[in-house]
Amino acid sequence: MREFDYRRADDVSGAVALLGADPDARYLGGGTNLVDLMKTGVERPARLVDVRTLPLDRIEPAGDGGLRVGATVTNSDLAAHPGIRHRYPALTQAVLAGASGQLRNMATVGGNLLQRTRCGYFTDVTKPCNKRAPGSGCPAVQGEHHNHAVLGASEHCVAVHPSDMGVALTAFDAVVSYESADGPGELPLADFYLPVGDTPHRETALPPGALITGVTLPPAPVAARSRYRKVRERASYAFAIGSVAAALDVSGGVVRDVRLAFGAVASRPWRAGIAERVLTGAPATAEYFAAAADAELAAARPLPDNGYKVTLMRNLVVAVLSELAEEAAR
Amino acid sequence: MAPSTSSTVTLDINGEKHTLSVDHRTTLLDALRERLDLTGTKKGCDQGQCGACTVLVDGRRTVSCLQLAVASQEREITTVEGVAEGERLHPVQQAFLDLDGFQCGYCTPGQICSAIAVIEEHAAGWPSAVTEDVRPEAGPPPLTPEEIRERMSGNLCRCGAYVQIVQAVARAAAETRTGTEGAAA
Numbered sequence A: 001m002r003e004f005d006y007r008r009a010d011d012v013s014g015a016v017a018l019l020g021a022d023p024d025a026r027y028l029g030g031g032t033n034l035v036d037l038m039k040t041g042v043e044r045p046a047r048l049v050d051v052r053t054l055p056l057d058r059i060e061p062a063g064d065g066g067l068r069v070g071a072t073v074t075n076s077d078l079a080a081h082p083g084i085r086h087r088y089p090a091l092t093q094a095v096l097a098g099a100s101g102q103l104r105n106m107a108t109v110g111g112n113l114l115q116r117t118r119c120g121y122f123t124d125v126t127k128p129c130n131k132r133a134p135g136s137g138c139p140a141v142q143g144e145h146h147n148h149a150v151l152g153a154s155e156h157c158v159a160v161h162p163s164d165m166g167v168a169l170t171a172f173d174a175v176v177s178y179e180s181a182d183g184p185g186e187l188p189l190a191d192f193y194l195p196v197g198d199t200p201h202r203e204t205a206l207p208p209g210a211l212i213t214g215v216t217l218p219p220a221p222v223a224a225r226s227r228y229r230k231v232r233e234r235a236s237y238a239f240a241i242g243s244v245a246a247a248l249d250v251s252g253g254v255v256r257d258v259r260l261a262f263g264a265v266a267s268r269p270w271r272a273g274i275a276e277r278v279l280t281g282a283p284a285t286a287e288y289f290a291a292a293a294d295a296e297l298a299a300a301r302p303l304p305d306n307g308y309k310v311t312l313m314r315n316l317v318v319a320v321l322s323e324l325a326e327e328a329a330r
Numbered sequence B: 001m002a003p004s005t006s007s008t009v010t011l012d013i014n015g016e017k018h019t020l021s022v023d024h025r026t027t028l029l030d031a032l033r034e035r036l037d038l039t040g041t042k043k044g045c046d047q048g049q050c051g052a053c054t055v056l057v058d059g060r061r062t063v064s065c066l067q068l069a070v071a072s073q074e075r076e077i078t079t080v081e082g083v084a085e086g087e088r089l090h091p092v093q094q095a096f097l098d099l100d101g102f103q104c105g106y107c108t109p110g111q112i113c114s115a116i117a118v119i120e121e122h123a124a125g126w127p128s129a130v131t132e133d134v135r136p137e138a139g140p141p142p143l144t145p146e147e148i149r150e151r152m153s154g155n156l157c158r159c160g161a162y163v164q165i166v167q168a169v170a171r172a173a174a175e176t177r178t179g180t181e182g183a184a185a
Helices: A012-019 A034-040 A075-080 A082-087 A089-096 A101-106 A109-114 A165-171 A273-279 A286-297 A308-329 B028-035 B091-098 B108-123 B145-151 B162-184
Strands: A005-008 A025-028 A047-050 A059-061 A067-070 A175-180 A183-188 A211-217 A226-232 A240-251 A254-263 B006-013 B016-023 B054-057 B060-063 B076-078
Touching: A012 A025, A012 A047, A012 A175, A012 A211, A025 A034, A059 A082, A067 A082, A075 A082, A075 A089, A075 A101, A075 A109, A082 A089, A089 A165, A089 A226, A089 A240, A101 B060, A101 B108, A109 A165, A109 A211, A165 A226, A165 A240, A165 A254, A226 A308, A240 A308, A254 A273, A254 A286, A254 A308, A273 A286, A286 A308, B006 B028, B016 B028, B028 B054, B054 B108, B060 B108, B091 B108, B091 B162, B108 B145, B108 B162, B145 B162
Parallel strands: A005 A047, A025 A047, B006 B076
Antiparallel strands: A059 A067, A067 A211, A175 A183, A175 A211, A226 A240, A240 A254, B006 B016, B054 B060, B054 B076
């Protein structure tokens, strides 16, 4: 590991000033991803600015039934929060589906959104990777890609975003707040992650040196009936090979409102807006759920070894929406 | 302030303060084992995947291999050496002994620290990934073997002592509940 300077920030503006415009400096939250990447040499910061003790650890009401979650709230505290569990149960389920109890106690909401892909070529510094070393190539396209992207990828990168939390936040239209040298700003999660294109090393629309200060969940009555379903290669403590966050409001057998987002299929949590439009006002039946999934997945471009994800996602959508519809009918 | 690659830190471990100079790259795990001779905490994968290095930080279970020592100041750290009360073992330690919750013992300190926290998290009403209904109005889930397996999934056991580990955690949790109820009555 490269030697590094360490500073603890006293307040948000102090943190931003300490990081400055230094491309070799990083904010340290829980460290569960950054410290691991520093050990393997993927990250080689010259300075860490510790933001874990900043007063951003609260979950507060945000008007009309929304909630504002501070950036240093741990995954554990987010998942256990009664307001989150009551109003956005799929968010609690998503967070609890990720990592282990130990890691959830350390990991923060801000860090979760900025965690890096677990693509084996990205994490192995002896291999080419356009995300880690721009222009060096993407061995995954021809190589090991059974858990890589089927939506929104490019020939330059087919890695998936690993977050579970981010999938539920995307379904619920969360807005990221940040502080930069130019002052505070906001980015809807829908605009937070950049398209892959030929710049997979540029992952977010955050200004350089910006610090995430929180995430706001707008009021969403539909989210009270929501679910997160994650498929992985073992029963617990593994990254997804496909996941769905869904919320459904049905009345008289007709879909009044629906939220749908996919995980582990793209470089970012994938909002299934096409499927949502197909379903809104449609009969809440498995047939329509499948048609909506097909409409969303029509853009899928699977690689030789990950075509299963298209079928998997279709089946997941039908299963989760059917469960929610049954629950509504009870 | 000029950049510096090391710091003098004070760590609060098992109720005792230790002041030492650390290279910023030092993890809490390495500080415990290599600098403070607290070798109960074990190094397994050193990547946050196996749970052998689990300690309690401010009462929360934490993998000490991904926690930098310099970032561990002003926090109460409890290692496996600090969970017993004098000669009286912690109920989780006693249950692991009585029910053979280990074979080689390498993962055991991490399992024990994790289990202590699992029992507290469950008592606080935290749901898990296998909890059917996570809404607060559904009430806390019973600590079934399925719940224990899910909650302990961050601690790997190469010997495969899982069956007995689940039994040990269940017994310790039941004892803790009885103890609390007894104290309340």
